[in-house]
Structures are given as structure tokens and as C-alpha cells.
Amino acid sequence: MITVVGLLAMPPMLEALGLEGRPVTLAGRLTGGGLWGVDRNSWPAIGPGGALAGVEVQGNASLARYAQVMDLRPVDWQGRQVLGVAGQGTTEAARPDPDLAAEIARQIIDAGDHPAEHLAWRLPMIGIWAASRLRAQGRCHSGGDVVARRAGDAVRVIDRRPRFAGYFAVEERRLTHALHRGGHSAPMTREAFLMGDAAVLLPWDPRRDRVLVIEQFRFAPAMRGDPQPWLLEPIAGRVDAGETPEAAIAREAREEAGLDLRRLIHAFDAYPSPGAVCEFLFHYVGIADLPDGTAGIHGLDSESEDIRGHLMDRADLSAMVAAGRITNGPLIALSLWLDARAADLGVEPAPGPGGS
Known part of the structure; x- marks a missing residue:
């Protein structure tokens, strides 16, 4: 078992990484850090004082993959193996963006069999793409009153495959979409060039x-x-x-x-x-x-x-x-x-x- 704290213990991250567990409270507090879950070099440290919420989980492949890309290693704290910190320190902690971090985590997990070192190199562009997806979800309806609003299943993804990942990336999806005359299209395969906003x-x-x-x-x-x-x-x-x-x-x-x-x-x-x-x-x-x-x-x-x-x-x-x-x-x-x-x-x- 391992205890995740800070960003990793927040509901969006637990869901993105497929983790469930038992809430626990540790004596301590998180210190320092910056863009948690965005920059792999900006994780907080753990220090004395206060009470720190965590979740005791059974590790899985997604968590292991994420930790490898993000250069996270378990830290021994009060007899527990704690994940989600870079070490021990004493400065004030920054506040993470759990929704952005969770979308980055999903992109890492969905990236196929690319080496972890390569995904670590791509993290700035993965972050740009993740933030772009969140920004798109928060936009007003495109097309005003001219374009009808579609149901949530108007686009149905059958399969997705990452085809290339350099500075930019290419992804292939097999999908169907709602038709103007009703019903859904036949399955089609499309490729897209992932750039971000x-x-x-x-x-x-x-x-x-x-x-x-x-x-x-x-x-x-x-x-x-x-x-x-x-x-x-x-x-x-x-x-x-x-x-x-x-x-x-x-x-x-x-x-x-x-x-x-x-x-x-x-x-x-x-x-x-x-x-x-x-x-x-x-x-x-x-x-x-x-x-x-x-x-x-x-x-x-x-x-x-x-x-x-x-x-x-x-x-x-x-x-x-x-x-x-x-x-x-x-x-x-x-x-x-x-x-x-x-x-x-x-x-x-x-x-x-x-x-x-």
C-alpha cells in the first residue's frame, strides 16, 4: 500500500489514475512547490506541523506510469510510503489546479507505449494540449442559434491510437457522428494534428x-x-x-x-x-x-x-x-x-x- 497526498489525493486525480482507497490523516504539511502536476520539477515537499489529508491506495499501472513520467518516488514519512511530494522542506506551499493536472494525467496514461523519458520531455506540450481541452469545454456554444446543440453521444469514439508524438503529436480515431437527417454515420477513421491553443x-x-x-x-x-x-x-x-x-x-x-x-x-x-x-x-x-x-x-x-x-x-x-x-x-x-x-x-x- 502507498499513501498519496496533496494533488494525488484530490478526487480528479484519483479518478484520472483509477485509484480508490481509505482516507487517512498524517501529521505534517506540504511546503514549497509550484505547478504541481504540470512541471515535473515543481512538486511540493513535506514538512512538520499541521494535519495532512491523504488516501491509502493500492498502486496500479497508471499510477506507476504517471509517477515515472513525473519523476515521483515514494518518500518515507512517519512509517508510511508517501507519494506526491519531492522530498522534505519548510517553505509555503503553492495551490495546484486539480482539473488541469488530472487532464495531463489522462494524456500521459493514454499516450501508448512511448518511453517515460520521452513523455517527460513532451510535458510542456502535453500540458498545453490538456489546458486547451479544458478551455474548449468551458466555451460558449459555437454557431449561436444557427447550429443545433447535439446530445452528449453525438460523437462516439470506437477506438483511438496515438500515431506520432514529437513536439506536436498526431492521433487517429475511429468514430461515428450524428447525421443531419438523423441517426449516425458509418464508422470512419480520421487523423488529427494535436497542437493546442x-x-x-x-x-x-x-x-x-x-x-x-x-x-x-x-x-x-x-x-x-x-x-x-x-x-x-x-x-x-x-x-x-x-x-x-x-x-x-x-x-x-x-x-x-x-x-x-x-x-x-x-x-x-x-x-x-x-x-x-x-x-x-x-x-x-x-x-x-x-x-x-x-x-x-x-x-x-x-x-x-x-x-x-x-x-x-x-x-x-x-x-x-x-x-x-x-x-x-x-x-x-x-x-x-x-x-x-x-x-x-x-x-x-x-x-x-x-x-x-
């Missing part, structure tokens, strides 16, 4: 009525054979597990353009290619000060980013969109959205010559 941003200076766009090399156009795989784009990045889209895009603005935003305006959200790409984009316009000399070369070396900023009048970006000279979909959409609403958002008088 991301946020995109077009920085705009209303006083100068200019925007900042970025230029970087893109692998997919190069794979397609495009002779110009350096694209003009909005600022963009994945929404990390435990992060909001707004926090993600503010972080990306600093990393990719050295910008601190004065105000963030939510434009719209969309699936860019819902036929097979599991990506959902949160689109923003960011109010920023963009004087001459603002653009530069930025990006994180750790992510092999080589990003050049370009300042341009909003009208010039609009003309490029109209002439078909922009091929990045989110940038086209944000340019059109901003053009339609700039007057309502308040274009301030332009500065004098030099744009400073």
Missing part, C-alpha cells in the same frame, strides 16, 4: 496609426516548396499550461518584439483549419507606443527564433492585404478586423514628420 497579436499605435508586424522563417511553407518561406505575421505563441491567453500574448510581445502593451483588445477566436488541425487561436489587437526605431531583431535562442520587426502605416498593411501580398491568415484577419473598427477604437491625431 495559441494567441496572436497585432500591435497598433492609434496616435501614429501604424502597426508592427514580424518576419520569420516558417518551415511549413518551405516544405510546400514556397520560394519565400519568410512570412510577415502577427506576434504569436502557444498558451502554456496554467497561463491565460492574455498573459501568453503579453509574454510573446516582449519576447518577439520587445514590446510592453498599454492595452489589450480582444478581437475574436477561431479554428484556422478545423478539418484536421487541433489548434484554436485567440486574436488580439494590442495598443502600444510605436515610434521610429521600435522595430528590431528579437526572439529566444532557446526556441531557435530569429524574428525581425517591421513598422508600417496601417493603410500600407491594408493595401498589402488587398493586393494578396500577405499570406498569413491571422494577420489578414486582424488587419481586416482593425480596419473595420479603428474609428470606433479612436485613431488619435498623427504626430509630425519623423513619426516620433
Whole structure:
């Protein structure tokens, strides 16, 4: 028997790992830690003082697999083998997100026979995908009153198979779905590219009525054979597990353009290619000060980013969109959205010559 504590003793985690057991109380408290169940290096420690709730369980294959990926080992505490802590310590404990951690646990258990070390390497992307799934479940009904609400069994999954897991992943599912004329479709096999949610941003200076766009090399156009795989784009990045889209895009603005935003305006959200790409984009316009000399070369070396900023009048970006000279979909959409609403958002008088 083993005693799970902290995050592992919470109902969502017990359910995700298929655990049942007897509640117990230990003398002690959890200390330290950070993103429990998200970052394998941020588990709390156990220390003296207080009363700590736990659950005594019989270990199973799911718990063993999860503990291996998360680098959790039993700790001897008061004659019990305790799981869910990194050791012993004395600092204040952080608060976990049990729903997010449970979804990450389910993704780990469902990942097939990939080595634990590989899944540990993939944990940041597993977390992004898990958080994306939770975010999707909390969204408003898509399609408004036009699209009818379906019953919970409108999509029936017969079988699922992980086909590839690198930085991104590919999953195959055999399923049926409800038909417009009634009944269900014949079984079909589909594959999807698992990417997770991301946020995109077009920085705009209303006083100068200019925007900042970025230029970087893109692998997919190069794979397609495009002779110009350096694209003009909005600022963009994945929404990390435990992060909001707004926090993600503010972080990306600093990393990719050295910008601190004065105000963030939510434009719209969309699936860019819902036929097979599991990506959902949160689109923003960011109010920023963009004087001459603002653009530069930025990006994180750790992510092999080589990003050049370009300042341009909003009208010039609009003309490029109209002439078909922009091929990045989110940038086209944000340019059109901003053009339609700039007057309502308040274009301030332009500065004098030099744009400073």
C-alpha cells in the first residue's frame, strides 16, 4: 500500500489514475512547490506541523506510469510510503489546479507505449494540449442559434491510437457522428494534428496609426516548396499550461518584439483549419507606443527564433492585404478586423514628420 497526498489525493486525480482507497490523516504539511502536476520539477515537499489529508491506495499501472513520467518516488514519512511530494522542506506551499493536472494525467496514461523519458520531455506540450481541452469545454456554444446543440453521444469514439508524438503529436480515431437527417454515420477513421491553443497579436499605435508586424522563417511553407518561406505575421505563441491567453500574448510581445502593451483588445477566436488541425487561436489587437526605431531583431535562442520587426502605416498593411501580398491568415484577419473598427477604437491625431 502507498499513501498519496496533496494533488494525488484530490478526487480528479484519483479518478484520472483509477485509484480508490481509505482516507487517512498524517501529521505534517506540504511546503514549497509550484505547478504541481504540470512541471515535473515543481512538486511540493513535506514538512512538520499541521494535519495532512491523504488516501491509502493500492498502486496500479497508471499510477506507476504517471509517477515515472513525473519523476515521483515514494518518500518515507512517519512509517508510511508517501507519494506526491519531492522530498522534505519548510517553505509555503503553492495551490495546484486539480482539473488541469488530472487532464495531463489522462494524456500521459493514454499516450501508448512511448518511453517515460520521452513523455517527460513532451510535458510542456502535453500540458498545453490538456489546458486547451479544458478551455474548449468551458466555451460558449459555437454557431449561436444557427447550429443545433447535439446530445452528449453525438460523437462516439470506437477506438483511438496515438500515431506520432514529437513536439506536436498526431492521433487517429475511429468514430461515428450524428447525421443531419438523423441517426449516425458509418464508422470512419480520421487523423488529427494535436497542437493546442495559441494567441496572436497585432500591435497598433492609434496616435501614429501604424502597426508592427514580424518576419520569420516558417518551415511549413518551405516544405510546400514556397520560394519565400519568410512570412510577415502577427506576434504569436502557444498558451502554456496554467497561463491565460492574455498573459501568453503579453509574454510573446516582449519576447518577439520587445514590446510592453498599454492595452489589450480582444478581437475574436477561431479554428484556422478545423478539418484536421487541433489548434484554436485567440486574436488580439494590442495598443502600444510605436515610434521610429521600435522595430528590431528579437526572439529566444532557446526556441531557435530569429524574428525581425517591421513598422508600417496601417493603410500600407491594408493595401498589402488587398493586393494578396500577405499570406498569413491571422494577420489578414486582424488587419481586416482593425480596419473595420479603428474609428470606433479612436485613431488619435498623427504626430509630425519623423513619426516620433
